[in-house]
Amino acid sequence: MAVAFLELDDVRKTYGPATVVQGFDLSVGRGEFVSFLGPSGCGKTTVLRMIAGFEEPTGGAIRIDGKDVTDLRPNQRNIGMVFQAYALFPNLTVAQNIGFGLKVAGMPKADANARVAAMLELIKLPQFSDRYPYQLSGGQQQRVALARALAPKPKLLLLDEPLSALDAKVRVSLREEIRSIQKELGITTVFVTHDQEEALSMSDRIVVMSEGRMEQVGTPFEVYNFPRTRFVASFVGTLNILRGKVGDPAKGTITVDGQEIVSARGVADAQPGEIRSVALRPEAVILTDPGGTRNRMQGTIEEVSFLGSVVRVRVRFKDNVISLDTFNSASVAPPERGKPVTVTFAHEDLLVLEGAA
Amino acid sequence: MKRGRIGSWVALLFGAGYFIIPLIATFEFSLRVRRGEYSLDAYRNVFTDLRFQETFTYSTAVALATIVVGVLLVVPTAYWIRLRLPRLRPVVEFITLMTLVIPAIIIVFGYIRLYNSSSWLPFTASARATDVLLIFGYVTLALPYMYRAVDTGLRAIDIRTLTEAAQSLGAGWITIMVCVILPNVRVAVLSGAFLTFAIVIGEFTLAALLNRPAFGPYLQNVGANKIYEPSALAIIAFLVTWGCIVVMQLLGRARRGAASDTR
Numbered sequence: 105m106a107v108a109f110l111e112l113d114d115v116r117k118t119y120g121p122a123t124v125v126q127g128f129d130l131s132v133g134r135g136e137f138v139s140f141l142g143p144s145g146c147g148k149t150t151v152l153r154m155i156a157g158f159e160e161p162t163g164g165a166i167r168i169d170g171k172d173v174t175d176l177r178p179n180q181r182n183i184g185m186v187f188q189a190y191a192l193f194p195n196l197t198v199a200q201n202i203g204f205g206l207k208v209a210g211m212p213k214a215d216a217n218a219r220v221a222a223m224l225e226l227i228k229l230p231q232f233s234d235r236y237p238y239q240l241s242g243g244q245q246q247r248v249a250l251a252r253a254l255a256p257k258p259k260l261l262l263l264d265e266p267l268s269a270l271d272a273k274v275r276v277s278l279r280e281e282i283r284s285i286q287k288e289l290g291i292t293t294v295f296v297t298h299d300q301e302e303a304l305s306m307s308d309r310i311v312v313m314s315e316g317r318m319e320q321v322g323t324p325f326e327v328y329n330f331p332r333t334r335f336v337a338s339f340v341g342t343l344n345i346l347r348g349k350v351g352d353p354a355k356g357t358i359t360v361d362g363q364e365i366v367s368a369r370g371v372a373d374a375q376p377g378e379i380r381s382v383a384l385r386p387e388a389v390i391l392t393d394p395g396g397t398r399n400r401m402q403g404t405i406e407e408v409s410f411l412g413s414v415v416r417v418r419v420r421f422k423d424n425v426i427s428l429d430t431f432n433s434a435s436v437a438p439p440e441r442g443k444p445v446t447v448t449f450a451h452e453d454l455l456v457l458e459g460a461a
Numbered sequence: 462m463k464r465g466r467i468g469s470w471v472a473l474l475f476g477a478g479y480f481i482i483p484l485i486a487t488f489e490f491s492l493r494v495r496r497g498e499y500s501l502d503a504y505r506n507v508f509t510d511l512r513f514q515e516t517f518t519y520s521t522a523v524a525l526a527t528i529v530v531g532v533l534l535v536v537p538t539a540y541w542i543r544l545r546l547p548r549l550r551p552v553v554e555f556i557t558l559m560t561l562v563i564p565a566i567i568i569v570f571g572y573i574r575l576y577n578s579s580s581w582l583p584f585t586a587s588a589r590a591t592d593v594l595l596i597f598g599y600v601t602l603a604l605p606y607m608y609r610a611v612d613t614g615l616r617a618i619d620i621r622t623l624t625e626a627a628q629s630l631g632a633g634w635i636t637i638m639v640c641v642i643l644p645n646v647r648v649a650v651l652s653g654a655f656l657t658f659a660i661v662i663g664e665f666t667l668a669a670l671l672n673r674p675a676f677g678p679y680l681q682n683v684g685a686n687k688i689y690e691p692s693a694l695a696i697i698a699f700l701v702t703w704g705c706i707v708v709m710q711l712l713g714r715a716r717r718g719a720a721s722d723t724r
């Protein structure tokens with residue numbers, strides 16, 4: 105296992121009686137890209153700000169490259185930070201903004217100018233060096249902000265929802281650019297976002313947070329396909345939730361609307377007859393039966409939505425409904441509303457959510 | 462609708478007349494030094510008066526010093542209040558507004574009580590020390606205007622995020638203040654500075670009772686002893702004050718123009 109570059113050791117934060125971050129333990133390897141993902145108010149930005157030094161932890165320790173920085177001021181931590189609101193200095197040009205950290209560090213002017221030029225090339229804005237922030241678009245401003253954060257070669261890069269203020273198209277292109285630059289430089293990065301698509305597409309690992317707690321830490325693949333808690337399952341990706349009665353906990357059998365289905369992961373912590381929620385990703389469900397050992401459920405097509413490349417189908421059983429997506433094909437007509445249908449899904453795809461339904 | 466518009470114009474003309482007619486009359490009177498013809502002799506007499514030059518120079522120097530002290534006091538204070546102590550804003554605003562209620566004569570009597578030549582801090586016994594007292598007195602008088610102007614300027618920028626951005630880049634407080642905050646409230650500071658200048662240049666009470674060779678007491682002295690020159694001085698004083706206000710307006714327009722360019 106790689107040596108941890110950033111360590112958060114039982115980090116906590118309280119404001120009076122309110123605990124906003126509880127017992128946060130995390131190790132981030134050198135060069136790793138980790139995202140903090142969660143809804144507003146879950147504490148992800150608070151943790152980021154504690155790493156940066158803008159908030160003082162109520163308890164615990166933070167170490168960067170083996171050094172305890174918990175009590176160090178922000179300007180002593182050698183971090184680079186990119187903010188949601190860009191935070192470019194309005195009175196300075198693009199080049200001066202990027203060179204600000206270099207000037208503070210006392211770098212010789214010639215070296216600083218060379219570094220600024222290199223950063224402008226990195227963000228592909230060499231012709232904008234003399235412009236002021238108000239003369240740039242949002243995407244350009246954020247790229248300048250990124251270059252400014254990276255210019256002094258910080259040990260750690262922190263990004264606090266840097267794409268939230270941008271429109272969708274710019275967001276997609278900029279996140280690819282950020283990831284590409286991060287990989288090229290090999291800088292350890294912590295990225296805060298509430299957008300699961302950003303987290304899933306950019307990260308080496310994701311920390312899913314809720315109400316100040318870490319719900320799960322894992323690769324995007326793990327978090328999406330093997331969510332450990334109900335919250336992670338419902339927050340990351342779209343989820344169909346079915347309520348059923350547990351049959352044999354060891355075998356993982358559950359009866360949903362009178363139809364028995366099996367979860368390969370078992371329902372070890374449940375009692376026979378207990379009502380539990382099970383979850384299915386829409387992409388796990390198909391309208392055809394390829395045979396073999398799969399779960400099969402008979403239902404009725406309730407709604408069909410043609411979305412272009414995707415056709416979204418809603419199937420009703422008795423009390424439960426699931427959505428599934430199929431790819432559009434010109435040679436295959438979309439299913440008809442009201443028609444009976446058999447849907448199938450693998451035993452492994454059925455997630456049993458913890459806790460009583 | 463038409464009646465309302467006529468009414469507005471009548472009110473405007475009446476109000477303008479209320480201010481402009483006495484000024485025109487004053488100006489006209491100041492041109493009457495030579496019998497039977499208008500001339501600028503009163504203005505010539507004023508500008509060639511050594512005491513005018515000395516007192517105007519002195520008041521200008523004191524005004525500049527007041528501005529420097531005021532900026533050094535107000536900008537960091539307003540910044541810190543906005544950044545770290547927002548709950549204290551109403552208290553600080555109240556304190557700065559108190560000088561509007563407490564007349565300058567109270568300040569002077571307080572000075573004389575505390576700093577007279579018999580006290581343990583005999584500042585009034587020395588001309589230079591008295592100048593310092595005068596400057597701090599003016600800082601107090603200009604405080605409501607300077608604080609308001611700077612606070613308004615700080616409100617227009619996200620000082621918290623800019624501060625954190627600068628800190629993340631390794632900057633300390635002095636660098637943040639000098640390189641980030643001050644340049645971005647420059648227009649607001651200049652507005653406060655011109656307002657301070659306008660207040661100081663014609664101030665009488667503090668300067669007279671501290672016996673300093675300032676422009677305000679000179680104006681009063683000329684008014685008591687000359688005929689046409691006081692009118693000329695009144696017009697000059699108005700022009701200086703209006704000049705400061707025009708510059709403030711232009712600066713304010715420049716600030717709004719820059720802000721509207723921000724995407």
